[in-house]
Amino acid sequence: xxxLVESGGGLVQAGGSLRLSCAASGRSFSNFxxxxxxxxxxKEREFVASINWSGISKYYAASVxxxxxxxxxxxxxxxxxxxxxxxxxxxxxxxxxxxxxYASVSYYLRDYDYWGQGTQVTVSS
Numbered sequence: 001x002x003x004l005v006e007s008g009g010g011l012v013q014a015g016g017s018l019r020l021s022c023a024a025s026g027r028s029f030s031n032f033x034x035x036x037x038x039x040x041x042x043k044e045r046e047f048v049a050s051i052n053w054s055g056i057s058k059y060y061a062a063s064v065x066x067x068x069x070x071x072x073x074x075x076x077x078x079x080x081x082x083x084x085x086x087x088x089x090x091x092x093x094x095x096x097x098x099x100x101x102y103a104s105v106s107y108y109l110r111d112y113d114y115w116g117q118g119t120q121v122t123v124s125s
Contacts, residue, residue, distance in 0.1 A: 002026040002098050002114040009094060009119030012086055016123070020081040022096030022116060030074035033103040035112055036081045038092035038121075045095070049081060050105035059105040064090075086123045093118040 008020040022034070035050040049070040050059045058070055069082040079096060097112035106112070 002029070002032065004096050004098060004114055004116035006094065006096050006116045006119040009121045011122045011124065014086060014088055014123055014125050016086050017082070017084045018086065018121060020083065020094055020096075020119060020121070022079045022081075024077045024079070024098065028101075029077040029098075031101045032098040033100060033105055034070075034072060034079040035097045035099065035106065036070060036079075036094060037097060037109065038090075038094045039118075040089075040092040043092075045109060047107035047109070048094070050107060051079065052105050053102050057105050059107065061107070083121070086121075088123045088125045091121060091123050093120050 003025045005023050012018055031053055033052045036048040037045050038048050039045040047061050051070045055072050067085045072079040095118045096116045098114040099112045
């Protein structure tokens with residue numbers, strides 16, 4: 001089992017920045033690929049970014065590429081999502097997720113085995 005706890009969400013003005021953190025406990029975090037997803041009210045959960053177990057391979061949704069950066073610190077069992085130039089349409093609950101031992105990056109929800117409870121990000125215009 002892997003337990004994931006997100007933090008760092010909040011209210012920010014458009015153009016501002018936030019850094020989300022996802023702390024993992026349980027099985028070997030360093031073996032897992034990690035992802036960030038988000039869900040806005042009335043919409044389906046969507047992919048944001050993914051990083052492989054080593055941190056070398058990263059993948060971003062087109063809507064956030066160039067503004068968001070995913071990273072990980074395996075010594076701290078934590079994955080981060082640095083969000084810059086935030087827009088009102090980035091408002092959502094953000095979830096981190098973990099998949100497979102030594103898995104590659106993925107943008108499919110179904111590929112992820114463990115999920116956090118989410119953290120709210122609200123961007124005001």
